Amino acid sequence: MxxxxxxxxxxxxxxxxxxxxxxxxxxxxxxxxxxxxxxxxxxxxxxxxxxxxxxxxxxxxxxxxxxxxxxxxxxxxxxxxxxxxxxxxxxxxxxxxxxxxxxxxTDKLYIGDLAEAGVPTVPTRYLAPGAPAEFPDDREYVVKPTSGAGARLAARYRPEERETALRQLERMHDRGLTAMVQPYLTSIDTAGERALQYYGGRLLHASRKGAVLAPGTAYDADKVAHPRLEPWQPTPAELAVAERALAAVPRRTDGSELLYARVDLVDGDDGNPCVMELELVEPNLFLWLHPxxxxxxxxxxxxxxxx
Ligand SMILES: Nc1ncnc2c1ncn2[C@@H]1O[C@H](COP(=O)(O)OP(=O)(O)O)[C@@H](O)[C@H]1O
Ligand SMILES: [Mg+2]
Structure with a gap:
């Protein structure tokens, strides 16, 4: 040795x-x-x-x-x-x-912070308990909680399904949860969602998965969180958005660094990647896919x- x-x-x-x-x-x-x-x-x-x-x-x-x-x-x-x-x-x-x-x-209000910092993100409206329901009437949309994982309590609705969306919102507000309303980004059905994983300050690997919210899935149904997961080679545009998101994380006053980060990206209506989720707490690393x-x-x- x-x-x-x-x-x-x-x-x-x-x-x-x-x-x-x-x-x-x-x-x-x-x-x-x-x-x-x-x-x-x-x-x-x-x-x-x-x-x-x-x-x-x-x-x-x-x-x-x-x-x-x-x-x-x-x-x-x-x-x-x-x-x-x-x-x-x-x-x-x-x-x-x-x-x-x-x-x-742990609070997805951070998506709003990232947007404010100029990072491309999924357009998001927050509805805190007590706020009136405001849903798009011209396209499909997603309602989900600001504290969630594994698509828990998330669902998608067409404009004519407003009554069901209202019931979900009411249930969430009754439990004290703030709701996020986003356009359903249809590109996810074809291009999927890409997860770029960082560890020790460097890109570790990336994966792609299929859409989680099949039409008609009830918000309280159990969902398959990572359907059709496969290794993915990130594009320069994806890498650029991910790095911008990481740079926008509020500075740590104690000087400590992030040990790990996962940036989940989908393509927006303009075809460019935007942040769906920045996971800095307990990300799946998918090591079985990337030995x-x-x-x-x-x-x-x-x-x-x-x-
Ligand atoms: N705006 C959206 N457009 C399309 N699909 C969405 C949207 N928001 C959520 N989804 C689907 O729901 C899943 C879970 O939403 P996400 O915001 O990642 O929360 P979680 O913390 O539960 O993973 C996503 O992986 C995606 O498949
Ligand atoms: Mg997610």
Missing amino acids: RMESVVARTAAARVRIALATYRPEEGAESLDRDLPVLRAALEGAGAEAVVGYWDDPDVDWAAFDLVVIRSTWDYSWRVAEFVAWAERCGKLTRLANPAAVVRWN ESVPVVAEAVVKAALR
Whole structure:
């Protein structure tokens, strides 16, 4: 074994990394396919990698050099609790991504911030509880919550389906949820949605998936979150929009960097890519589709833990 790799392994051996996930329902298994792969890769790199439930009061987060938020997929209906945990955890040890980023990114009002910063985004109208319904009457549109994942509580409507859309809006407002109304971007049916993944400040890989909202799908139905996923070679236009979105993330006052980011893009009415979602909390990495990325991710995580 060469000297440098001995040094690298010895340093990594001291590193303790927690991978934060969610507690699946009683009897169910975790759906996070990245988790076992990432854990094994970190262990292979000589680090200690432990999986913990974010809401487990018995986990001593301070005992880790780094806590990586991996798949805390129940947060979208427990936002306040989750953000409070992130803030607590971020005070005990290094958290990736940092708590301030988590706070900003768990509320899709950030799409409005990105638009204000000049980043091309899906045109969005926000309807907070109490706001009157304003739906397009000349085209199909989407209604979805500002706190969502896996297309939960999302649906598309034609103008003549206004009554159903109103019922969804009312249900969301009754639960205290703010709704987002967007034009249904029909390009998604042919060109799909592209996810550009960044890790350790560099493009890791990209994937493309098909449209999730089939016509007539009820908003409270379970949806297939990533239909027909395949590797994708991002275009220069997609790379440019993704980098603009990342540059528009509010600056961290503590100087900490983003460890990971996923930028989801669709083509707008003008045919140019725009941001559907900027996922800085718990993105699926799709490592099973991109095995070549596994060592890159493990190395970036160990590096962040050693910083
Ligand atoms: N404006 C839209 N036009 C077309 N499809 C949309 C639109 N908004 C959402 N969708 C579909 O719904 C899915 C989920 O919406 P998204 O905003 O990504 O929320 P989530 O956080 O649930 O992933 C998208 O992947 C896409 O297939
Ligand atoms: Mg999405």
